[in-house]
Amino acid sequence: MGPITAPSLSYTALSPLLFVFGAAAVGVLVEAFAPRAVRHPVQVALALVGTVGAFVATLLLAGTEEVTAGGALAVDGAALFLQGTIAVLGALSVLLFSERAVDPARSAFVAVAAVPAGSVRDRELATSSRVQTEVYPLATFAIGGMMLFTASNDLLIMFVALEVLSLPLYLLSGLARRRRLLSQEAAVKYFLLGAFASAFFLYGLALVYGATGSVRLSAIRDAAVTEGGDTLLVLGLALLVVGLMFKASVAPFHTWTPDVYQGAPTAVTAFMAAATKVAAFGAVLRLLYVAFGTADWTWRPLVYGLAIVSMLVGAVLGLTQTDLKRMLAYSSIAHAGFLLTGVIGLGPGDSGYGLAATMFYLLIYGLTTLGAFGLLTLVRDGDGEATHLSQWAGLAQRSPVVAALMAFFLLALAGIPLTSGFTGKFAVFRAAIEDGAWPLAVVGLVASAIAAFFYLRVVVLMYFSPAAPDGPTVGVPGLPTTIVLAITAAATLVLGVLPGAVLDLAESAAVLVG
Amino acid sequence: MSDFPFLLAMIVVPAVGAAVLAALPPTRQALARQLAMAVSLLVLLLAVLATVAFDPAGDRFQLTTSVTWIADFGVSFALGVDGIALVMLLLIGVLVPVVIGASWDEQAESDGKRGPRSMRTYWAWLLLLESMMVGVFAATDVFLFYVFFEAMLIPMYFLIGSFGGPNRQYAAVKFFLYSLLGGLVMLASVIGLYVVSNSQLGQGTFAFDALRQLDIDPNVQKLLFLGFFVAFAIKAPLVPLHTWLPDAGAEAPVGSAVLLVGVLDKVGTFGFLRYCLPLFPDASRDLAPLVLVLAVIGVLYAALVAMGQSDMKRLVSYTSIAHFGFIALGIFAFSTEAATGAVLYMVNHGIATGLLFLAVGMVITRGGSRQIRDYGGLAAKAPLLAGVFLLAGLASLALPGTNSFVSEFLVLIGSFPREPVFTVLATVGIVLAALYVLLMYQRVFHGPPREVLGDAEAQPEATGGGSTAVLTAPAPARTSRVLDLSRRELAVVAPLVALVIGLGVYPQPLIDLIDPAVQATMSDVGVDPGGSAPEAPGGTD
Structure with missing residues (x-):
């Protein structure tokens, strides 16, 4: 056994990751050494420097195509596009985290997480204005893990990235300042089910390794061609897909989504709904296209079926929801189905439009859903956010701007033309139909029509219903939330009306090396 | 004269008018209705001038405008009319001022404490609807047609839902969902057409004239x-x-x-x-x-x-x-x-x-x-x-x-x-x-x-729903x-x-x-x- 040689690292190509992980590591030190008074501004600034720096780095790296870190990481168009998307969504989420004007207690996060919910100390702390700042390094680590996830060219790295992104999210979900038990329950649920999913992934990894003798995606691809029809390989792939679909909240692996989305602090829900989806689909695309792109018979029927189930489950169960956060959770499940419709559009020999379409859809869905959740943080009653549907009745009279923005985001999620949601839907359905999967597209369109009903119901409530006398109040957002809402709304409009430039970008970035 | 982009103007003018109306302060009801009427009459004038410029014996599509819109999808913002579309534009031009005139004295019913609602919203939606309707008939690109076809639902949805009768919520949602479902099924066909054009012409397009071939x-x-x-x-x-x-x-x-x-x-x-x-x-x-x-x-x-x-x-x-x-x-x-x-x-x-x-x-x-x-x-x-x-x-x-x-x-x-x-x-x-x-x-x-x-008290509305009609006209009849x-x-x-x-x-x-x-x-x-x-x-x- 020879000496272990360090793999060569291309620091330039890895700079987005280095930015984010660096910021996260420094954040931990700040938490330990900086005085309490300055921690909040320093942490927010640090997290923003990390994410915005990473975003700028992905822009500067555009066009890079290389495999680095001993073949474990692939820095290519798709990785950079998705890393940039995650960085932007991450930066916006950090802004949502840092909002201090909306909650009278100055923060949406619990002051001291270790104090048992409902105890005397907890009640004291609930009204104090002490602010938690560990959330920023945690979120930054999660963002780093997501960015690593989309670039991993090796199943082991993919697994490590999966854990790096998941563990902070489990914690973040449990940190709500209000309705703490609900939040903690969500965190435990997410953790337990997430652990199962990781186990599936790991088992799949082992089986694939057993079948092909490698964990490197390119090596798996070569083995899959030569040894097509191997049960072990197909079984391993199926387990890997289960693990990834769990993170992407694709039905039937979605059961955690509504509970966690509802229980987690809304800013964290926004972060999970937007950025985790991008990361999970980044990994799905890389696994299926790079490792199994030449053996697409192994996954095509599986993904086809999952797409249909997810679209229908999301749309139909969304109809019965009475809580806005749960409703958006089911919307997220339906959208995961639409994304899989794009994944199907691989086309023969990588010529398909599916990769570009899916990446574009991830970007627009992330921005829109982030905006919608951001709005939810503004509408409050005495007990925190007012997320029950009935509380939104007549909101248009009380707060026309919030109602108009919400209606706009919901119409975008429903895919009405002149919003980004329509452009995205068009792109993924076009990819599917070009690949001959028109029945899938028809199911998708029917699901969109069903889902439109529950989006519309909110619009009806806000605009056409009389306001309840003891309705919620609408908080005046501080600068961070205002920035987030302005950016997401502008992006939703611009990408609906003039999507050309970003579509071009997605198309030119649709390159996978490996 | 015939180079003037009549169709584009007929889309832009009411849309701008709608935006201006929406921005007016709620108290300027009289100004709002005059403005709405003026805009709709201007559109009628444009429609008439377009008809004059149109030569029935000429090309099939006239008064055309075309700008590339989304290059990746092969979509153009292409407008043009044949005789059939033109008469529909004339119909729109005539009906909208009539409709605005018919709602001249109507009041949006006040809903308790929030005071009288302004009719300016109603007219703003009407003008936006006019803009979208013109777009639907004037589009010569199937994608653009589809966009207007769906976007047109939104103003009508708000017109029914905000200003309609007792059952307006139900009616508005039913209208929207039916139309949206139809539209989405059409979208599948629109994409299908694109894919066919992509395989036959080597380049996907939505232009009506190309698809016809x-x-x-x-x-x-x-x-x-x-x-x-x-x-x-x-x-x-x-x-x-x-x-x-x-x-x-x-x-x-x-x-x-x-x-x-x-x-x-x-x-x-x-x-x-x-x-x-x-x-x-x-x-x-x-x-x-x-x-x-x-x-x-x-x-x-x-x-x-x-x-x-x-x-x-x-x-x-x-x-x-x-x-x-x-x-x-x-x-x-x-x-x-x-x-x-x-x-x-x-x-x-x-x-x-x-x-x-x-x-x-x-x-x-x-x-x-x-x-x-x-x-x-x-x-x-x-x-x-x-x-x-x-x-x-x-x-x-x-x-x-x-x-x-x-x-x-x-x-x-x-x-x-x-x-x-x-x-x-x-x-x-x-x-x-x-x-x-x-x-x-x-x-x-x-x-x-x-x-x-x-007898103003006799209000035998059979249908339930809790709320009554939103638009009421002051009825001279009942008093005088x-x-x-x-x-x-x-x-x-x-x-x-x-x-x-x-x-x-x-x-x-x-x-x-x-x-x-x-x-x-x-x-x-x-x-x-x-x-x-x-x-x-x-x-x-």
Whole structure:
């Protein structure tokens, strides 16, 4: 056994990751050494420097195509596009985290997480204005893990990235300042089910390794061609897909989504709904296209079926929801189905439009859903956010701007033309139909029509219903939330009306090396 | 002069007008309505000028504008009109000012503590709707057409939902979901067309003229045809897909109802003629019997159901469903006369039913009820209103001398040689039309007078829903006991009355405009154009 040689690292190509992980590591030190008074501004600034720096780095790296870190990481168009998307969504989420004007207690996060919910100390702390700042390094680590996830060219790295992104999210979900038990329950649920999913992934990894003798995606691809029809390989792939679909909240692996989305602090829900989806689909695309792109018979029927189930489950169960956060959770499940419709559009020999379409859809869905959740943080009653549907009745009279923005985001999620949601839907359905999967597209369109009903119901409530006398109040957002809402709304409009430039970008970035 | 982008201006002007209205302070009601009226009249002027610039003997699509919009999808912002689209633009141009005039004195009902709501929102949505409707008819790029087709739903949704009758929430959502479902099915076909063009032309496109040249496999054609057909059959309701219209028509404020059945639903029949026939000629011919069956069922069924309605607005909505059956018959009979008649029918129905809806609205303003049984003997107190109502009704049942007669006659005479059975069956519908229109007229305007007139408390709304109609007009009738038409109301109905009679006597200018476009469409489907423009029956020449 020879000496272990360090793999060569291309620091330039890895700079987005280095930015984010660096910021996260420094954040931990700040938490330990900086005085309490300055921690909040320093942490927010640090997290923003990390994410915005990473975003700028992905822009500067555009066009890079290389495999680095001993073949474990692939820095290519798709990785950079998705890393940039995650960085932007991450930066916006950090802004949502840092909002201090909306909650009278100055923060949406619990002051001291270790104090048992409902105890005397907890009640004291609930009204104090002490602010938690560990959330920023945690979120930054999660963002780093997501960015690593989309670039991993090796199943082991993919697994490590999966854990790096998941563990902070489990914690973040449990940190709500209000309705703490609900939040903690969500965190435990997410953790337990997430652990199962990781186990599936790991088992799949082992089986694939057993079948092909490698964990490197390119090596798996070569083995899959030569040894097509191997049960072990197909079984391993199926387990890997289960693990990834769990993170992407694709039905039937979605059961955690509504509970966690509802229980987690809304800013964290926004972060999970937007950025985790991008990361999970980044990994799905890389696994299926790079490792199994030449053996697409192994996954095509599986993904086809999952797409249909997810679209229908999301749309139909969304109809019965009475809580806005749960409703958006089911919307997220339906959208995961639409994304899989794009994944199907691989086309023969990588010529398909599916990769570009899916990446574009991830970007627009992330921005829109982030905006919608951001709005939810503004509408409050005495007990925190007012997320029950009935509380939104007549909101248009009380707060026309919030109602108009919400209606706009919901119409975008429903895919009405002149919003980004329509452009995205068009792109993924076009990819599917070009690949001959028109029945899938028809199911998708029917699901969109069903889902439109529950989006519309909110619009009806806000605009056409009389306001309840003891309705919620609408908080005046501080600068961070205002920035987030302005950016997401502008992006939703611009990408609906003039999507050309970003579509071009997605198309030119649709390159996978490996 | 003809280089001026009339169509673009007709889209931009009302959209800008809507934005300005929405930005006005709520207290400037008088300014808002003057502005709305001015904008709509400007659009009418543009439509008239566009008609002057249009040469019926020239190219198929004129006044064209084209800018690349989304290069990756091969989408252009391409506008252009043929004669068929042009007459629809004229119809829009005429109806919108009329509708704004009809809502001139209406007040949005105050809802408790938030004070009176401003009508400026109502007019802003109307103008935005006008902009979208122009876009739908003027688009020559299928993608752009689809975008307008769907975007058009939003203003109408808010018009019904915010300003409609007691059941407005239900009606608005039903309207939106039906149309959206149809639109999404069409989207599948739109993408399908793109994929076919991509494989045949080597480059995907949505340009109508390029798509028309495609040679599509018959089976694929059928699937794509069905996608478009379902969307259009929901819009211009053919019978199994019609149930949203009576609700939407009954709950929409009168002005919106006029635009809904007068123009919005014509997108469906326009779509048959513009997209279904030329793009999928084989499928259209193969599936024509199916469409004809639905059309004739629509004519008869809707007429029978209309007779049983107690609510005047629902009744008028059902009559429209019957009329749409006639239009579909004319289109899918594949003869130039019938198709010309169908296009003319689209215009005439917009005018006649628009007038009927307005007259019904004026009756409702006076009586505060939509139910026929709450009225009686109104003619004695309001002879002018009775006259207008009767004229609108007669135009609706296509009495000779009114505009609808010409179109209905052309449809029937053109369809008979090709589809005798269906035509004869549809003719029965004319008899039924006479019944339901005249029965309604008789019950409302003759017989013993009813207490409801002048008694503001009698509000026998049958339908529940908690809230009442949002738009109310101050009824001069209840206080001053003057029941007949005011000057403003006369001014509102006068243009439509003039058109009903004018086009009934001399429809030739419209036919001259429509005919070349119809012939071009028919030659796309392989029908021999068959000579010159049809003469107007009973015309002067």
